[in-house]
Amino acid sequence: MSVRVNFLGAAGTVTGSKFLFSSTTSNILVDCGMFQGIKELRLKNWEKFPIQPAEIEAVVITHAHLDHCGYLPRLVKSGFKGKIYMTPWTRDLVQVILLDSAKIQMEDAEYAAKKGYSKHKNPLPLYDTNDVLRTLDLIKEVKFSTRTQITSDTFFTFHPAGHILGAAFVDLEIESKRVLISGDLGRGNHPLLRDPEVIPDATFDAILIESTYGDESHTEPDGSFERVINQTIKRGGSVLIPAFAVDRTEIILMELKRLLEQQLIESVPIFVDSPMALQALEFYRGALKEKSWEINPMIQADAEDIFSAGNLTQLQSVEESKSLNQQRHPCIIISASGMATGGRVVHHLARMLPDPKNSVILTGYQAVGTRGRSLLDGTKKLKMFGQEIEVNSQVELVDYFSVHADRDELISWLEGARQRPKVVFAIHGDEDTSETFASLLREKGFNAYAPALEEVLEL
Numbered sequence: 001m002s003v004r005v006n007f008l009g010a011a012g013t014v015t016g017s018k019f020l021f022s023s024t025t026s027n028i029l030v031d032c033g034m035f036q037g038i039k040e041l042r043l044k045n046w047e048k049f050p051i052q053p054a055e056i057e058a059v060v061i062t063h064a065h066l067d068h069c070g071y072l073p074r075l076v077k078s079g080f081k082g083k084i085y086m087t088p089w090t091r092d093l094v095q096v097i098l099l100d101s102a103k104i105q106m107e108d109a110e111y112a113a114k115k116g117y118s119k120h121k122n123p124l125p126l127y128d129t130n131d132v133l134r135t136l137d138l139i140k141e142v143k144f145s146t147r148t149q150i151t152s153d154t155f156f157t158f159h160p161a162g163h164i165l166g167a168a169f170v171d172l173e174i175e176s177k178r179v180l181i182s183g184d185l186g187r188g189n190h191p192l193l194r195d196p197e198v199i200p201d202a203t204f205d206a207i208l209i210e211s212t213y214g215d216e217s218h219t220e221p222d223g224s225f226e227r228v229i230n231q232t233i234k235r236g237g238s239v240l241i242p243a244f245a246v247d248r249t250e251i252i253l254m255e256l257k258r259l260l261e262q263q264l265i266e267s268v269p270i271f272v273d274s275p276m277a278l279q280a281l282e283f284y285r286g287a288l289k290e291k292s293w294e295i296n297p298m299i300q301a302d303a304e305d306i307f308s309a310g311n312l313t314q315l316q317s318v319e320e321s322k323s324l325n326q327q328r329h330p331c332i333i334i335s336a337s338g339m340a341t342g343g344r345v346v347h348h349l350a351r352m353l354p355d356p357k358n359s360v361i362l363t364g365y366q367a368v369g370t371r372g373r374s375l376l377d378g379t380k381k382l383k384m385f386g387q388e389i390e391v392n393s394q395v396e397l398v399d400y401f402s403v404h405a406d407r408d409e410l411i412s413w414l415e416g417a418r419q420r421p422k423v424v425f426a427i428h429g430d431e432d433t434s435e436t437f438a439s440l441l442r443e444k445g446f447n448a449y450a451p452a453l454e455e456v457l458e459l
């Protein structure tokens with residue numbers, strides 16, 4: 001009797017989370033994310049899956065971010081027919097994210113065909129809307145703290161991770177082994193969500209813990225967000241905030257509302273320009289309205305809109321989005337995607353970057369190979385729509401909006417466990433980061449290891 005884990009993604013890298021657990025009778029996949037960032041990684045999305053997807057009994061999804069669920073339609077397209085388990089809010093968000101992803105895949109394939117730059121005669125999308133619809137049919141909602149059987153020898157339980165709405169860490173019991181998979185772990189100070197739960201009191205054969213920020217500490221809020229906004233408005237420029245559509249937009253809107261109410265920034269129009277972010281915003285409003293168990297019980301949002309101080313405009317259509325081109329007065333634009341890999345934010349960047357009056361505030365992790373990372377690294381030219389765009393605007397990183405635990409927060413979560421796990425695997429980080437984090441854990445007395453991509457280990 002042995003259980004093996006194959007680190008099919010988010011090992012030695014941040015994206016593509018996929019962990020395949022195999023016992024004598026079952027194959028269970030935890031997370032089914034898409035690889036993003038550099039080409040070498042993105043090409044992995046096209047490789048043949050290492051086992052027949054039809055041989056996988058079930059998939060368990062920790063949360064709705066694309067790098068944790070974005071490969072699902074491809075798995076279904078390749079023959080997976082089992083159930084896909086996730087929490088109720090994750091299901092709502094996954095639907096929005098996968099439909100958007102299919103649209104981007106289809107547009108990219110069409111564009112490649114038109115421009116003829118693909119080496120294939122008929123460039124195909126990774127998946128299309130139909131694959132997404134078939135995927136959605138397989139989803140089964142499971143509430144938090146509900147031990148659920150998936151096969152004769154496999155059970156799992158979701159626990160709140162405090163990362164985004166619906167996000168869970170997973171307690172997986174497979175054959176004689178018990179494993180904890182952190183998914184993405186929040187910081188315990190999310191302005192809306194409940195804190196991550198403590199590790200259940202059990203002897204885990206392994207804990208797979210994310211290490212996105214395994215080698216650094218987040219800065220404390222130091223006023224740099226409002227400082228950049230004020231500087232920009234003063235010189236007559238506008239602020240562009242590329243933000244992840246789910247959760248980051250909500251947190252930034254709440255912070256802007258606070259700053260306005262405390263008169264720490266001037267009242268200028270605020271625009272959210274991302275259909276996906278707006279859909280997610282409605283789910284967050286829904287969770288608040290129904291007083292969802294996931295919402296921090298300290299939050300009281302009965303009458304007012306906690307996301308707007310009255311100057312918020314939600315831009316749905318392309319025409320509304322284009323109207324921002326005519327905006328002559330300072331404003332704040334929040335648009336997706338957060339790493340500027342696609343979406344309407346790319347149009348705004350192309351328009352706003354050449355003007356030194358404007359500023360771009362990056363608010364989260366920027367993967368290697370993305371436009372956001374190039375901006376962060378101080379590039380003076382950025383390629384967009386086949387053109388070189390000059391970067392003259394101010395570019396700043398404000399990292400205290402992160403919804404990922406940092407080094408010390410990850411360690412204290414692990415140390416909060418009543419019983420030490422037999423082994424800790426540092427996953428979901430750049431190679432050096434996960435290595436550094438694993439050695440930090442070893443200094444703390446954990447048996448820790450950073451597995452390589454596609455490494456197979458026995459538990």
Ligand SMILES: [Zn+2]
Pocket residue numbers: 063065163184
């Ligand atoms: Zn995430």
